[in-house]
Amino acid sequence: MRKLFLMTCLFLTAFTALAQERVSLRFLEKGTELPVAGAKVAYSPRQDMRGAIYAVTDKNGNVSLSLPPRGEGYYRITMLGYIPLSGKISAGEPSPVVYLEEDVLGLNEVVVTGSRTERPLKRSPVTTQVLSGQAMVDAGYANLQQALQQETPGLNIQKVGFGNEISMQGLDARHVLFLMDGERMTGDMAGNLDYERFNLHAIDRIEIVKGASSTLYGSRATGAVINLITKKSARPLSIDAGVRYGQMNERNYKNPSKKDFLYMFEKNADRPNFQAWTSGGFKAGAFTSQTDVWYSSSDAFYLYQAENDRKVYTKEANPFLPHDIVLESVLPRSPMGIEGTEHASASQKLWYEPHENLTVLLYGSAFFMNTYDLIQDLNFSQSRDFTGGAKVTYRLKNRFTVTGSLHSDFYDRFKRHERIDERLKVYKSRIVQPRLSVTSDYFRGHSLIFGIEHITDDLTSDRFVNRVMTTRSLRETEYFLQDEWTVNRRWMLSAGIRTNFSRVFGFMGMPKLAVKYSPDERWSFRANASMERRVGKE
Structure with a gap:
């Protein structure tokens, strides 16, 4: 036996x-x-x-x-x-x-923003533009604003009193959602973030989805979604470091003395145009790490009007005029001051992947920025931001994938005195966002995603009520469902709905439908329609 x-x-x-x-x-x-x-x-x-x-x-x-x-x-x-x-x-x-073979056109590049699932760019049912982080650095762009302004059709960034104002296809910043690795950020002013906080050297690629995307990303995504995907090392050891130095735009003060009453103002106004960065990562067994550190400074300067204002009234447009009339101002406009900046940022991400079906991610970042204007009021603006979170993804063969995440972002802005160690907090913003989602490709031709998320958003500012620090809050629980159906090799349909419930505005539904038609490998036609709603803080 x-x-x-x-x-x-x-x-x-x-x-x-x-x-x-x-x-x-x-x-x-x-x-x-x-x-x-x-x-x-x-x-x-x-x-x-x-x-x-x-x-x-x-x-x-x-x-x-x-x-x-x-x-x-x-x-x-x-x-x-x-x-x-x-x-x-x-x-x-x-x-x-x-x-x-290298994908020169990038049509097979994997994107995630349009559907929250990985798929080649050419198979995405929504219009998506992809910008390579390395290509933007190689092109000589010093920051994210320059890169987006030059490389994204329909996007405009202009300087305004509180910083930079962005618009996409005629919609202002309140309808354009910025994400970092698929997660929201806080600290906006009139919908605009501190765009200086983004380290261009830490970005692997940028995915830009034009059009309404509220089904997957909420009421802020009524115009466009700009998702910054950061690097993840795929090699045992990878290190990238560099410096960048440029000529000053304008020398405002020569040889400032420490005895001067405005010494700190004079010194800060003429910061060097300098950048230094390092990006490093390693992959050892089940662990992968990515670290990015960046420092940058720029000088403050004035923009002067090249010519006086000139206005022409033509006889053709105004028949009552005897001839064309040209009006020209006697004096040029006052110069516009462009503030200088000094900021430093550091981020750390750690992945643990014991096998192909489980991924655990821990991440955190810190950002500090000083903004130096040309107003001699003994004050300058100071900002700081801390983010942190965790994400766990589990895959059950080809049936479904479950992802749970917790994301948080804490942003503060101060008015700092130049001569004494004193600062006044004028802005505070906090968001905490847990999310659970399930994706499945089990059914032939269908890519399904279902999720639930809750957001806690608290904003404290002196701009609400008579310069008194006042808090406004938003509490929302949202459910979303989307199905991408590949009918055949030519047709693809994407339908979804997002339901939103808040204590102030009650229940809201936001449906969406997108269609893609590809007669052959060289052509694709896309169209989408959706109902969008936007809620505010109470």
């Missing part, structure tokens, strides 16, 4: 070893033959990739796959910046080397 039991165990062991025969693949970049590390490989016994299991290439571009009992299977590899590739593998074949 014991011999029979031992023989049975040996037989099952041998059968299991045969059934779990493994094969190795190596992925290299076409042309350079450099290994492609961190690529996502899906493999399945079925050609339609149903029931796929996932793996990730190592630092040498290698991946080991377990073949099904029949000894053959199918794989599909995806990697940001490369064209996806599919193939077939069989037992007994020599370990193949597969070459990935």
